[in-house]
Amino acid sequence: MRNPLADKVTKIKPSGIRKFFDIVSEMKDAISLGVGEPDFETPWHIREEGIYSLEKGKTHYTSNSGLKELREEIVRYLERRFNLSYDPVAETLVTVGGSEAIDIALRAMLNPGDEVIIPQPCYVSYLPCTVLADGAPVFIDLKAENEFRLTAKELEDAITPKTKVLILPFPNNPTGAVMTRSDLEAIAKVIEKHDIFVLSDEIYSELTYCGDHVSIASLPGMRERTVVINGFSKSYAMTGWRLGYACGPKEIISQMTKIHQFAIMCAPSTSQFAAVEAVKNGDADVARMRESYDNRRRFVVSTLRGMGLDCFEPLGAFYAFPCIKQFGMTSDEFATKLLQEEKLAVVPGTAFGDCGEGFLRISYAYSLEKLKVALGRLEDFTARLKS
Amino acid sequence: MKDRILHAIEKNSKIEIKDLAKMLGATEDEVAACIAEMEADRVICGYPVLINWDKAEHENVTALIEVKVTPQRGQGFDKIAERIYKYDEVEAVYLMSGGFDLTVVIRGKSMREVATFVSGHLAPMEYVLSTATHFVLKKYKEHGIPLENVTEEERMLITP
Numbered sequence: 001m002r003n004p005l006a007d008k009v010t011k012i013k014p015s016g017i018r019k020f021f022d023i024v025s026e027m028k029d030a031i032s033l034g035v036g037e038p039d040f041e042t043p044w045h046i047r048e049e050g051i052y053s054l055e056k057g058k059t060h061y062t063s064n065s066g067l068k069e070l071r072e073e074i075v076r077y078l079e080r081r082f083n084l085s086y087d088p089v090a091e092t093l094v095t096v097g098g099s100e101a102i103d104i105a106l107r108a109m110l111n112p113g114d115e116v117i118i119p120q121p122c123y124v125s126y127l128p129c130t131v132l133a134d135g136a137p138v139f140i141d142l143k144a145e146n147e148f149r150l151t152a153k154e155l156e157d158a159i160t161p162k163t164k165v166l167i168l169p170f171p172n173n174p175t176g177a178v179m180t181r182s183d184l185e186a187i188a189k190v191i192e193k194h195d196i197f198v199l200s201d202e203i204y205s206e207l208t209y210c211g212d213h214v215s216i217a218s219l220p221g222m223r224e225r226t227v228v229i230n231g232f233s234k235s236y237a238m239t240g241w242r243l244g245y246a247c248g249p250k251e252i253i254s255q256m257t258k259i260h261q262f263a264i265m266c267a268p269s270t271s272q273f274a275a276v277e278a279v280k281n282g283d284a285d286v287a288r289m290r291e292s293y294d295n296r297r298r299f300v301v302s303t304l305r306g307m308g309l310d311c312f313e314p315l316g317a318f319y320a321f322p323c324i325k326q327f328g329m330t331s332d333e334f335a336t337k338l339l340q341e342e343k344l345a346v347v348p349g350t351a352f353g354d355c356g357e358g359f360l361r362i363s364y365a366y367s368l369e370k371l372k373v374a375l376g377r378l379e380d381f382t383a384r385l386k387s
Numbered sequence: 388m389k390d391r392i393l394h395a396i397e398k399n400s401k402i403e404i405k406d407l408a409k410m411l412g413a414t415e416d417e418v419a420a421c422i423a424e425m426e427a428d429r430v431i432c433g434y435p436v437l438i439n440w441d442k443a444e445h446e447n448v449t450a451l452i453e454v455k456v457t458p459q460r461g462q463g464f465d466k467i468a469e470r471i472y473k474y475d476e477v478e479a480v481y482l483m484s485g486g487f488d489l490t491v492v493i494r495g496k497s498m499r500e501v502a503t504f505v506s507g508h509l510a511p512m513e514y515v516l517s518t519a520t521h522f523v524l525k526k527y528k529e530h531g532i533p534l535e536n537v538t539e540e541e542r543m544l545i546t547p
Contacts, residue, residue: 295410
């Protein structure tokens with residue numbers, strides 16, 4: 001029988017997280033700091049709108065691009081929060097999570113062999129989505145000494161005549177790094193000079209702890225070459241609703257909409273009705289959750305430093321990214337041993353790219369009580385390693 | 388800082404000062420001083436425990452009483468409210484807008500005890516015009532915390 005599979009797909013390595021998850025799920029009594037989603041439930045007023053829409057029988061397809069009312073609210077929100085302005089009709093597309101938006105943006109923009117610059121460590125899907133879209137990934141290893149921010153020099157060095165797209169994943173999962181306005185201004189010059197495009201994954205934009213998030217699309221000259229990706233998962237604790245969106249220049253969004261139309265048809269309507277409520281009346285929830293994450297962020301970083309781990313201060317998302325190089329183990333070895341000996345699951349930095357070697361991703365989307373127990377175990381473990 | 392402390396301890400007054408200090412990026416001394424100041428100013432009035440008495444062995448009943456009173460010259464409702472809230476059985480007293488003046492929340496060992504309080508102490512009180520007693524049948528949520536149905540952690544252990 002012929003091989004039923006496409007080489008392009010079989011060659012993609014399974015996610016490092018997947019591998020670790022399989023080990024963790026074998027261990028019934030393990031506790032975890034490995035979750036990449038909020039610990040909050042979706043605020044009730046949002047859930048209630050979803051339920052209400054079901055009661056009213058609003059169970060049909062919506063337009064391909066998403067409910068008009070939702071797109072209008074998204075556009076208002078982006079204007080109010082990040083000073084971005086988009087047309088809700090031609091420049092906004094509601095997707096199945098930010099993940100779908102990443103996938104279809106790359107598919108809409110890449111020709112075979114086009115290079116996509118991916119700063120690592122980063123979320124796990126940019127690489128496979130690039131490969132599936134026939135692009136060629138080019139990695140930039142972000143440096144701890146730069147607080148894992150992307151510098152103009154690093155970008156300049158990675159650009160070739162084949163470069164088409166830069167993926168800009170800030171606030172960053174797994175490092176918690178953010179890009180300030182001046183950081184963005186510096187790279188914007190390089191982007192313009194080399195005439196490349198930006199896929200700005202801003203899914204954690206509401207979770208910044210030192211001033212508001214700045215979107216690169218709000219800088220002069222950047223709007224026309226940027227696709228902004230955002231969504232409801234992190235800001236409104238709506239991961240399971242699978243709802244995101246992309247905003248960008250009409251010519252890109254219309255081609256993305258074409259792919260979306262054939263692949264997905266439309267994002268789930270229940271989620272869309274709930275999301276209208278979220279984006280319209282959810283600012284206070286976001287602020288409340290942000291304050292809570294911020295408290296836990298300080299607690300975790302200070303506890304990690306207290307046990308002698310090098311940990312730069314994450315200013316976004318809900319992760320700390322401590323360095324474990326002093327123990328002379330790989331991230332994978334460290335995480336595996338930690339799991340076996342202390343029954344505590346954290347994600348090895350290498351799950352987010354090779355340059356994550358020597359680091360761990362620690363999520364602080366947990367209650368203070370859980371954080372205390374888990375960090376206590378980590379402290380016992382590191383103390384043993386040192387003795 | 389005061390506001391952030393209040394938010395952090397509002398639903399968990401057992402939180403330790405050292406943890407609070409880490410969470411707020413302040414020293415333990417700073418946090419302790421700030422709390423002491425709020426205690427002195429009666430911003431923080433106490434650290435009670437939220438108990439679901441229905442689950443405890445000790446039986447008791449709660450009643451919510453609507454009270455109409457005549458406000459007193461020069462003292463408005465405050466004096467009469469004070470005369471009511473000084474009773475140990477009284478859990479809470481609120482001045483209300485609308486059809487009656489005070490809401491009085493009473494906890495007693497039995498309906499009889501509550502009834503005795505109302506007929507013996509509250510209703511005959513000078514300036515009290517009328518009372519309407521409503522017994523609480525079940526408490527679902529207090530202090531922003533649901534008393535039952537704590538949902539289990541449903542997240543997967545590891546996600547990207």
